[in-house]
Amino acid sequence: MKITFYLYNAFIIEWNDKKIAFDPGALFAYWFSFAPLIPKEEWNDVSHIFVTHGDPDHYWHADRVMKASGAPVIFSKSMVKQKNDKTFMLGPRSKGLAFDSPVTNFHTLSVDEIIELDGMKIRGIKTSHGPLTVKFGPFKKTEEPEKNERLGWGSLGFEINFQGKTIVNLGDTLLEAEEWEKIKNPDVLMIPVGGGQADNTMDEFEALEAIKIIQPKLVIPMHYDMPILFTKHYASVDEVMLTREIEKLGAKCKILKKGEYTII
Numbered sequence: 001m002k003i004t005f006y007l008y009n010a011f012i013i014e015w016n017d018k019k020i021a022f023d024p025g026a027l028f029a030y031w032f033s034f035a036p037l038i039p040k041e042e043w044n045d046v047s048h049i050f051v052t053h054g055d056p057d058h059y060w061h062a063d064r065v066m067k068a069s070g071a072p073v074i075f076s077k078s079m080v081k082q083k084n085d086k087t088f089m090l091g092p093r094s095k096g097l098a099f100d101s102p103v104t105n106f107h108t109l110s111v112d113e114i115i116e117l118d119g120m121k122i123r124g125i126k127t128s129h130g131p132l133t134v135k136f137g138p139f140k141k142t143e144e145p146e147k148n149e150r151l152g153w154g155s156l157g158f159e160i161n162f163q164g165k166t167i168v169n170l171g172d173t174l175l176e177a178e179e180w181e182k183i184k185n186p187d188v189l190m191i192p193v194g195g196g197q198a199d200n201t202m203d204e205f206e207a208l209e210a211i212k213i214i215q216p217k218l219v220i221p222m223h224y225d226m227p228i229l230f231t232k233h234y235a236s237v238d239e240v241m242l243t244r245e246i247e248k249l250g251a252k253c254k255i256l257k258k259g260e261y262t263i264i
Helices: 062-069 204-214 239-248
Strands: 002-005 011-015 018-022 048-050 073-076 080-083 086-090 099-102 106-109 114-117 120-125 132-136 139-143 157-162 165-169 188-192 218-222 226-228 231-234 261-263
Touching: 002 218, 011 165, 048 062, 080 099, 106 114, 106 120, 188 204, 204 218, 204 239, 218 239
Parallel strands: 018 048, 048 073, 073 106, 165 188, 188 218
Antiparallel strands: 002 011, 002 261, 011 018, 080 086, 086 099, 114 120, 120 157, 132 139, 157 165, 226 231
């Protein structure tokens, strides 16, 4: 299994005959750009697309990857609606909750629901997106999910079992300790750690609590040290401390920078 990281929660996972794209989103308005996180040259041979929620940094280019590859998209049931016998997904670049993008090749999940797809067993995991706070000097703005429904819309994590290995991707989420007791010793856990500054996910200490519960073999921290607006390094963490504390819990930790990969 080869896992390549492209910042935020964008991954390509090459797993025998699968090439899975996780959250093919965009830079979060970095210098007014919404450039793809996953490079376009990777799109054509993607076999499956997993989307954890509808925020731009996770979803902006999902339809374009679908068109280029013909791959099905897997996401929460709340990401699609039926209109006049046709199915529409939440528009990746539409404002608000506009279900205006036709979709035919898709699979949906609810929390704890399990589907089998192309040899994979996929379970939906309870996740909860927090408020998003952006701070630059004296400037501070917080968006609350209760007031901006689009924020974190469709939030869902995934547990994927395929040919004897299990990976878990939690997307953007706060700590859901009780719910995550159902997750047992995955081979890989992709977990957000940058919530100390942004508030929308766990911070590194809450992530350590989650790791205690889940007990993965390998941890890949994500959704931190990100390019946002006018900085390349928003929501940074102490990677040395984080690695040390994860390894104290009996797991390996792999820090990946943009375009780097690990093989397990």
